[in-house]
Amino acid sequence: EIVMTQSPATLSVSPGERATLSCRASQSVSSNLAWYQQKPGQAPRLLIYGASTRATGIPARFSGSGSGTEFTLTISSLQSEDFAVYYCQQYNNWPPIITFGQGTRLEIK
């Protein structure tokens, strides 16, 4: 089973600054990697899929990169509404299962 490890667990950043979140897979997932944002009391929202493609309606300040086992979500200039928990998720072709990371909490510094 592929394990997804996110780091750091908590990231403190000031508004307007850049945030970099990491996600590592225990084995290659190619580019089958998505990122989600979740705010308290809400369902997750898709931000990035295919490791680097922004979902519909997602602002350009969100970008994803990486392939294989190392992935990064970058938020270029943090807005107040960006402080939330972020999860990465992989899809593996065989065995065909889905795994989420444990999340990174992005908090205001």
Place this chain on the structure above:
Amino acid sequence: QITLKESGPTLVKPTQTLTLTCTFSGFSLSTSGVGVGWIRQPPGKALEWLALIYWDDDKRYSPSLKSRLTITKDTSKNQVVLTMTNMDPVDTATYYCAHLTMITHFDLWGRGTLVTVSS
């Protein structure tokens, strides 16, 4: 516009079987590449994928919960049903259903339903 909504009991007793229904609109589960998945989240904890059903009725389960889960679909009713047997207090969580697209990720989610397991 795609929408999904979870329904089912809010409280179940230990050892009981949980049955949750996801009722969706705005897409057909007969369309190639489409699926519906179930994901849960214990209070204050991370997301955990449970099960998936694809347009062709292929089904996938979390390896750690496979023995307890069954997922089915009723295309005519636009519903997906998840059953989980032998419920335990550690299964207390918000249960989400979500639309799977391009076979790899969930682009739209329901609002979730909180299920508490307690005697």
